[in-house]
Amino acid sequence: MRRAIGLMSGTSLDGIDIAMIETDGLAHVVTGPAMTIPYPADFRERLRSVLGGVGPVAAVETELTQLHATAVGRFLDGFAIPPPDIVGMHGHTILHRPVERRTRQLGDGADLARRLGIDVVADFRSADVAAGGEGAPLAPLYHAALASALAKPVAVLNLGGVGNLTWIGTGTGEGAENHILAFDTGPGNALIDDWVRQHTGAVADFDGALARAGSASEPHVARFLAHPYFARKPPKSLDRDEFRDALPQDLSLEDGAATLTEMTVAAVAASCRHFPAPVREWLVCGGGRLNPALMAALARRLGVPVRAVETVGWDGDALEAQAFAYLAVRSLAGLPLSLPTTTGVPRPMPGGRLYRAR
Numbered sequence: 001m002r003r004a005i006g007l008m009s010g011t012s013l014d015g016i017d018i019a020m021i022e023t024d025g026l027a028h029v030v031t032g033p034a035m036t037i038p039y040p041a042d043f044r045e046r047l048r049s050v051l052g053g054v055g056p057v058a059a060v061e062t063e064l065t066q067l068h069a070t071a072v073g074r075f076l077d078g079f080a081i082p083p084p085d086i087v088g089m090h091g092h093t094i095l096h097r098p099v100e101r102r103t104r105q106l107g108d109g110a111d112l113a114r115r116l117g118i119d120v121v122a123d124f125r126s127a128d129v130a131a132g133g134e135g136a137p138l139a140p141l142y143h144a145a146l147a148s149a150l151a152k153p154v155a156v157l158n159l160g161g162v163g164n165l166t167w168i169g170t171g172t173g174e175g176a177e178n179h180i181l182a183f184d185t186g187p188g189n190a191l192i193d194d195w196v197r198q199h200t201g202a203v204a205d206f207d208g209a210l211a212r213a214g215s216a217s218e219p220h221v222a223r224f225l226a227h228p229y230f231a232r233k234p235p236k237s238l239d240r241d242e243f244r245d246a247l248p249q250d251l252s253l254e255d256g257a258a259t260l261t262e263m264t265v266a267a268v269a270a271s272c273r274h275f276p277a278p279v280r281e282w283l284v285c286g287g288g289r290l291n292p293a294l295m296a297a298l299a300r301r302l303g304v305p306v307r308a309v310e311t312v313g314w315d316g317d318a319l320e321a322q323a324f325a326y327l328a329v330r331s332l333a334g335l336p337l338s339l340p341t342t343t344g345v346p347r348p349m350p351g352g353r354l355y356r357a358r
Contacts, residue, residue: 001028002332003084005075006325007068009092009107011161011240012189012287013047014203015039016071019321020084025329029145033079034318037071051241053095053104061106064092068107069115087112088328088352089122090320096239098134109355116357121328123353128338133345134237140166140182140342141330142323146314152179155279156309157298158320159288161240163188163268166342167275181276182342183234186267187243189288191260194244199253208261208293214254216262220246224263230270235344264288265297272302281305285316328352 001024008017016039020032039047043063049055068089076083091107109122125135143156143166156166162184169179189204196205205211224246229236246263248256272278281304288294289308299306309316327337331352338349 002086002329004325004329005072005084005087006321006323006328007072007087007089008321008324009064009090010286010320011093012193013039013044013161014287016068017318017321018071018075019315019318019325020081021322021325023326023329025326025333025335027145027148029142029326031315031318031322033075033081034315034321035075035078036317037074039067043067047092050106051094057094057106061108062111064106065108065111066115069112072116083116083118085119086328086332087116087118087120088124088324088326088331089120090124090324091122093240096136096237098129098136098237101129103129103135109353113355113357119357120355121331121352122355124324124327124331124337124351127351128343128345128349131345131349133338133343133349134235135343136184136237137164137166137182137342138327138337139164139320139323140180141337141339142319142326144168144180145326150312151280153275153277153279155275155282157185157268157282157284159188159264159284159286159294160320161188161190161193162186162238163264163288164237165268165271167279169276180339180341181234181274183236183271183274184238185271186229186238187246187260187264188286189264189291190240191243191247191263192257195247195256195260199256204287205257205261205291205293208291210254210257211261211293212258214252214256214258216258217248217251217255220248220251220259221262221266225266225270230267234274235342237343258293261291261293261297265294265301268298269301279304281307283307283309283312283314285309285314285319289316
């Protein structure tokens with residue numbers, strides 16, 4: 001068992017999620033404290049400016065790494081806990097084009113290890129992409145470890161900037177490739193956030209208030225679902241801005257929010273065609289679970305129970321950060337981080353790069 005901290009900077013650009021777990025990298029997981037430290041507004045805009053890998057990338061990466069180091073210090077001091085054995089830093093994805101064998105996450109693992117005096121595992125995705133995988137999603141093995149006692153099949157849906165899911169069927173142990181399927185569903189909160197930001201300057205449709213005040217445009221949703229991505233068989237993954245052209249140009253603020261919310265939900269519903277078997281329920285994590293309009297639309301479209309992951313004792317804000325703590329421990333042990341059924345990699349693939357503090 002190792003004590004590990006995971007760090008996640010998600011595609012919603014909201015801040016750094018930090019979580020500690022204790023794990024053997026297999027079936028045993030004991031969760032610990034977690035917190036989110038929001039990015040300063042001015043840094044959020046600088047980070048947004050380098051999406052796509054353009055602009056002052058090096059300067060933003062240095063600042064992002066400094067913010068991660070400060071966040072870990074605040075976390076350890078705030079909870080009065082000793083340093084962990086390892087830190088897993090995902091960094092922030094600014095470019096993800098696996099078809100071109102390209103993925104880029106900002107975050108300097110060597111610099112973070114030096115600043116913290118703690119060994120760091122980073123660069124979780126590049127080995128998978130170089131081997132022909134999608135490089136995403138990477139949380140499914142952690143989802144499967146947490147879900148070992150749940151009735152199955154079950155789907156874990158993460159609604160961050162991009163939506164992704166893990167379908168978990170019956171099965172146990174390291175033969176996980178026999179009962180896990182994972183892929184990106186489509187936009188999560190990204191299009192909704194971008195729409196609201198463009199029209200109001202706010203960063204999100206808080207509580208789904210705008211969407212609930214509007215009406216979804218079914219023609220817009222139908223055109224969105226005609227995108228060839230939805231017919232592709234998984235595993236498959238997306239860049240945050242893959243569906244930027246789906247932003248409507250002819251709708252009111254409220255109707256646009258309602259339409260983009262319905263698009264997100266329709267993409268999740270479309271994913272069910274790829275499941276080996278129907279699921280008993282959906283467990284939702286990420287910021288989208290806090291949006292009543294999204295959750296109500298999911299329940300309406302999916303036809304089975306849709307619950308926030310807190311109902312089964314998980315922390316929906318910390319889950320991805322916990323996953324990269326878990327994957328850091330697996331990386332140290334040389335265990336696979338991805339499978340043919342989670343990223344499309346040809347074989348179970350280890351990954352991550354270890355940066356020593358000294």
